[in-house]
Amino acid sequence: xxxxxxxxxxxxxxxxxxxxxxxxxxxxxxxxxxxxxxxxxxxxxxxxxxxxxxxxxxxxxxxxxxxxxxxxxxxxxxxxxxxxxxxxxxxxxxxxxxxxxxxxxxxxxxxxx
Amino acid sequence: xxxxxxxxxxxxxxxxxxxxxxxxxxxxxxxxxxxxxxxxxxxxxxxxxxxxxxxxxxxxxxxxxxxxxxxxxxxxxxxxxxxxxxxxxxxxxxxxxxxxxxxxxxxxx
Numbered sequence: 001x002x003x004x005x006x007x008x009x010x011x012x013x014x015x016x017x018x019x020x021x022x023x024x025x026x027x028x029x030x031x032x033x034x035x036x037x038x039x040x041x042x043x044x045x046x047x048x049x050x051x052x053x054x055x056x057x058x059x060x061x062x063x064x065x066x067x068x069x070x071x072x073x074x075x076x077x078x079x080x081x082x083x084x085x086x087x088x089x090x091x092x093x094x095x096x097x098x099x100x101x102x103x104x105x106x107x108x109x110x111x112x113x
Numbered sequence: 114x115x116x117x118x119x120x121x122x123x124x125x126x127x128x129x130x131x132x133x134x135x136x137x138x139x140x141x142x143x144x145x146x147x148x149x150x151x152x153x154x155x156x157x158x159x160x161x162x163x164x165x166x167x168x169x170x171x172x173x174x175x176x177x178x179x180x181x182x183x184x185x186x187x188x189x190x191x192x193x194x195x196x197x198x199x200x201x202x203x204x205x206x207x208x209x210x211x212x213x214x215x216x217x218x219x220x221x222x
Binding site for chain 1: 145147149151153154155156157158159162204206208209210211213214215216218
């Protein structure tokens with residue numbers, strides 16, 4: 001979607017290295033969701049951010065939403081092969097609880113042992 | 114546990130046949146559900162918004178006569194791929210609120 005840009009498209013890192021995936025919106029977000037997926041399988045919910053400046057962490061994954069609520073980053077510390085997969089950011093551009101999400105193009109992450 | 118289920122999880126069919134995919138919200142009612150499609154190495158693309166008791170809203174480029182959506186109850190939406198062709202082979206995922214179903218793999222021979 002042109003409304004949501006995700007970068008990089010693919011990332012290959014050595015095990016133990018840190019990495020960052022970015023998601024940039026052309027509009028203010030009501031919410032930003034991060035998912036992990038393998039093609040042909042369901043989405044694994046990672047984190048949701050709603051407030052400007054918000055930061056959440058789970059294990060070695062940290063997600064941030066900037067103050068303007070237009071840019072989010074996902075940072076993985078000391079990557080492991082288990083982190084490999086497709087990472088998707090999903091933007092909620094609409095208020096309310098329906099939760100229609102517009103997805104970024106995805107980032108294919110490969111972690112080399 | 115899963116809060117949105119899909120059935121079937123995978124289906125193989127012959128070209129020209131119709132395939133129905135079900136999406137159910139298990140622990141809550143959903144007046145709105147969403148259908149996404151994903152091709153290999155690509156992201157999820159929204160196909161349509163399913164509205165309980167009214168017509169679905171389709172995204173630009175999605176044929177409404179090809180992909181029939183019925184949202185007959187507050188917990189069930191169905192997507193029917195009519196006269197399926199090999200180019201319809203894809204991974205279809207539904208969602209309600211921010212919960213996603215496990216997806217349905219469709220292979221049209």
